[in-house]
Amino acid sequence: MVAWLLAAVGAGVWALPSAGQPPRQPAEAHWVASWAAAPMEFSELMANPTTAPLAGPGKHVFRGQTLRQLVQPALDGSRVRVRFSNRFGKAPLRIAAASVGLVTGGNAVSPATLGPLRFGGRGSLTIAPGADAWSDGIDLKAEAGQTLAVSTYLDQPTPFATIHQNGQGTSWVVPGNATGTAKLQGAAPLALNHIVTGLDVMTSQPARIVVAFGDSITAGGNDASGGSYPVMLATRLRDSPQVPAGLSVINMGIGGNRLLLDSSGPSGMSRFAKDVLAQSGVTHVIVLMGTNDIGRAAFAGVPGFPHIASEAPTAERITEGLEQLIKQARAKGVKLMIGTVPPFRNTPYWTQATEAMRGAVNTWIRGRQDVDGVIDFDAVLRDPGDPLALNPKYDSGDHLHPNKAGHAAMASAVDLKELME
Structure with a gap:
C-alpha cells in the first residue's frame, strides 16, 4: 500500500488562446522553451x-x-x-x-x-x-x-x-x-x-508554449510510458494541418506530486512559478492536480501514516490552491485551462469521504469563469456503467492511472479549434 500511495497520480489540462487573440507577434528573435x-x-x-x-x-x-x-x-x-x-x-x-x-x-x-x-x-x-x-x-x-x-x-x-x-x-x-x-x-x-x-531554441516566429502541469497522470505512469497525454497532444497538434507551426508542449508532471504539500517533489503551489511561469515564452498552461491531495485523506488513522490526519486537505483548501495558480497565471498573461480530477474507485484512495471531496472539487472546476477553458477529464475517463470508476478500456490495471488508450482519449478531449481562435 505504501508503494502504491507514493506512486500515485496527477494530470494536466490544456490552455488555449481566446477568440481573436493569437499569440503576440514577436518583434525580434527570442528564446522559447x-x-x-x-x-x-x-x-x-x-x-x-x-x-x-x-x-x-x-x-x-x-x-x-x-x-x-x-x-x-x-x-x-x-x-x-x-x-x-x-x-x-x-x-x-x-x-x-x-x-x-x-x-x-x-x-x-x-x-x-x-x-x-x-x-x-x-x-x-x-x-x-x-x-x-x-x-x-x-x-x-x-x-x-x-x-x-x-x-x-x-x-x-x-x-x-x-x-x-x-x-x-x-x-x-x-x-x-x-x-x-x-x-x-x-x-x-x-x-x-x-x-x-x-x-x-531561438526563433523570430510566433510560438505557443504549452506547459502540462500535474502529477503522474501528466508525467505518464504505468504502461503509458512514452505515450503520456502531453506527448500524444503534441503529436496530434503536429499532425493537424489546421494548427500552425511553432507549438511546443512541455511535460512538467511529477509522479505522486501534490498541490498543497511537498511529497513527491515540491508541492504544485510552490513549484508553479519556476516550473511553469518561468519557462521561456510560455503562453499556456494545462493544470490537472488534486488526486494525490484528495486520496491521502483515505489513510487518516491508518497505522503507519501518523501525519495523514494533520495533512488531509478539504475541498476548500484544494480549490483555494487552484485559485492561486489561476491568479498567478493571469498576472503573467499566461492562458490557463484546468482539468477535472479523474475517478479512482477501487483504489486505496477511495472512500465515500474522498469521493465527496473529489465531487466538490470537480463541481468548483466546472463552474470556473476565470479560466480560458475546462477539460472534463473525469467525464472522458469514467466508466459509463460506474461513473465513480475508471473506464476499464482506459485502465492501466491499478484503477487509477490511464493506459495508453486513456491518455489518447485525454489528448483527444482538447478541441483544436480553440487553439485557432
Whole structure:
C-alpha cells in the first residue's frame, strides 16, 4: 500500500488562446522553451522505498566524470541554449566544461555538430545552491523530434542533488572530460537524469508554449510510458494541418506530486512559478492536480501514516490552491485551462469521504469563469456503467492511472479549434 500511495497520480489540462487573440507577434528573435523537465530532490527519492532503487549502487557522487544526457526538442531552431540546475544542491555546483550536439545513435554525437557551451563567454560555471543558470546560445540546427546530447564535465566531487525522471535510460557517465568526444567508450548507463533541466531554441516566429502541469497522470505512469497525454497532444497538434507551426508542449508532471504539500517533489503551489511561469515564452498552461491531495485523506488513522490526519486537505483548501495558480497565471498573461480530477474507485484512495471531496472539487472546476477553458477529464475517463470508476478500456490495471488508450482519449478531449481562435 505504501508503494502504491507514493506512486500515485496527477494530470494536466490544456490552455488555449481566446477568440481573436493569437499569440503576440514577436518583434525580434527570442528564446522559447523547446524541452524541459520538472526537477526533484535526490535525497527525497532515496527516502522513498519505491524509487530508491533507481539511484543504483555506489556513493552517489560524480567524481571527475562526464555526464551525457539526451533531450528531444519540440521546436525547430538554428540556435540553442541549455539550462543547468542546482535547485536542490547544498553546495555550489561547478561545471568545468559542457557541450551539445546532434545524436547519431545511442550516446554518439555527430562530430560536425558537437560544440562547447560557454557561460558568459567562459568555459566553466559555478551555480549557487538553489539556483538555475543558462548557457550562452550556440549555433546548432535542431529540428523538432531530433535528439540532442548535452555533456557536462564535473571535475570536483559532486553529490547527486537535482534530478528528474523524464526520459529514463537516456543518461551515461564516463571518467574524465569527454565533452568533446563524439562516441563515448565504456559509458555506464544511469537510470536518472541530473542537472540539465531545459533547452531553449531561438526563433523570430510566433510560438505557443504549452506547459502540462500535474502529477503522474501528466508525467505518464504505468504502461503509458512514452505515450503520456502531453506527448500524444503534441503529436496530434503536429499532425493537424489546421494548427500552425511553432507549438511546443512541455511535460512538467511529477509522479505522486501534490498541490498543497511537498511529497513527491515540491508541492504544485510552490513549484508553479519556476516550473511553469518561468519557462521561456510560455503562453499556456494545462493544470490537472488534486488526486494525490484528495486520496491521502483515505489513510487518516491508518497505522503507519501518523501525519495523514494533520495533512488531509478539504475541498476548500484544494480549490483555494487552484485559485492561486489561476491568479498567478493571469498576472503573467499566461492562458490557463484546468482539468477535472479523474475517478479512482477501487483504489486505496477511495472512500465515500474522498469521493465527496473529489465531487466538490470537480463541481468548483466546472463552474470556473476565470479560466480560458475546462477539460472534463473525469467525464472522458469514467466508466459509463460506474461513473465513480475508471473506464476499464482506459485502465492501466491499478484503477487509477490511464493506459495508453486513456491518455489518447485525454489528448483527444482538447478541441483544436480553440487553439485557432
